[in-house]
Amino acid sequence: SMCEGGELFTWGQNTHGQLGVGSQTTLTSKPQLVERLKGIPLAQIAAGGAHSTIVSLSGAVYSWGKNSFGQLGLGDTKDRDCPTYVGALEHWKTVFISCGADHTAVLSKEGLVCTFGAGGFGQLGHNSTRNELLPRVVAELWGARVSHVACGRWEVPVTCLLRQYTLVYVSSLDKFYFFGSGDEGQLEDKREPKQLIPLPINSPENTGKSCQSNDHCRCIQSVFVSSNPICYNFHFVNVFMYFTQNSYPNGIATLEDKEVDAWISNSKCPNSIKKNIRLIFSSEACINGSFLDKRDKHFKTSKEVSGLDMSEVERFYMKISKNQTVYQEV
Incomplete structure (x- = not known):
């Protein structure tokens, strides 16, 4: 669970260090x-x-936890019990990430997708079933400018077999692409049980609507059908509802110009403003997030480059100096 103040709390099983708090315990119910x-x-x-x-x-x-197949993207198969920086993605300009059972997919600002981890079902999209220990670009999607990505899995009833896949959406083409483990009758168009490269999923016929915005979920129900009495449709519907409802990450609390303007226009600095100021300025993460360089330079943040726009810091303090009550509170 991520708090507005930037803190991350975890709880549950920790057999592989997946909580990121060390290996002192294998299970905790307390955050x-x-x-x-x-x-x-x-x-x-x-x-x-x-x-x-x-x-x-x-x-x-940053990644941590089980790494049997290289799903942490660190170049080895050693588990990590604390968050570890994925150096191979340093210049990737990552904007979104998704985790499957044993694989990971990363989306860049330019719409490129790279995958790593378990590849036994073709879920990495590299035309093979090899595992990848380091992030690797999905070549078949090069130039497509992907806008959404999601890793998924399901267990086949009775057999308890675990199937894994990856789905991506290209908004400019209004198309969904699938790779990984399918099932006979899973998709309208018949294809191999293991789809090793991204292929488009057949679009609904004669719907009269584009699969844009809130129409996604309605369209999906006619895209995915199953001849099996036990239908797997809900897995895909859930994934695409995730696309439409949770496509953009909800980050931590950061400063907004409109918010600061409201602060300085209020001469009394009520408790609501004081609470907001304390939330942001008592957290290193919120302060750092508030003053990141907006001109993509923040993607170059490293030990040598702060990624912060110090001119924005100066502008902020000049602005709030117009209201001494707010200035003192900050």
Whole structure:
């Protein structure tokens, strides 16, 4: 769970270090603070079967937990019990990440997709069933400018077999692409049980509507059908409802110009404003997130580059100096 103040709390099973709080315990029902991420302005978190990842507002990716198939993207198969920086994605400009049971997919600002981890079902989209220990660009999607990505899995009833797949959406083409483990009758168009490269899913016929915005979920029900008495449709519907309802990460609390204008226009600085000021300025993560360079330079954040726009910091303090009550509160 990510708080507005930028703190990340985890709880549950920790057999592979997937909580990111060390390996002292294998199970906890009490939320634990992930200390390693303090001060980092988080944009999004994602959890897989037994691994976890986060993306910061500056596009940095950290991963931890189970790594049997390389799903952490760190170049090996060693589990991590604390968040570890994924150096291979340093210049990727990551804006979104999704975790499957044992694989991970990352979306860049330019619409490129890279995947890593388990590839046994073709869910990495590299025309093979090999595992990938490092992030690898899905070549078949090059130039498509993907806007959404989601990793998924389901268990086949009775057999308890676990199937894994990846779905992407290209808004400019209004098309969904699927790769990974399908099932006979899963899709309208018959295809191999293991789809090794991204292929478009047949669009609904004669709907008279584009699969844009809220029409996605209605369209999906006619895209996915199953001849099997036990229907798997709901898995795909859930994924695409996720696309339409949760496409954009809800980040931490950061400063907005309109909000600051409201502060300085109020001469009394009521408790609501004081509460907001305390929320942001008591958190390193919120402060860092508030003053990130907006000209893509924040994607270059490193030990050598702060990623902060110090001119914005100066402008902010000049602005609030017009209201001494607010200035003193900050």
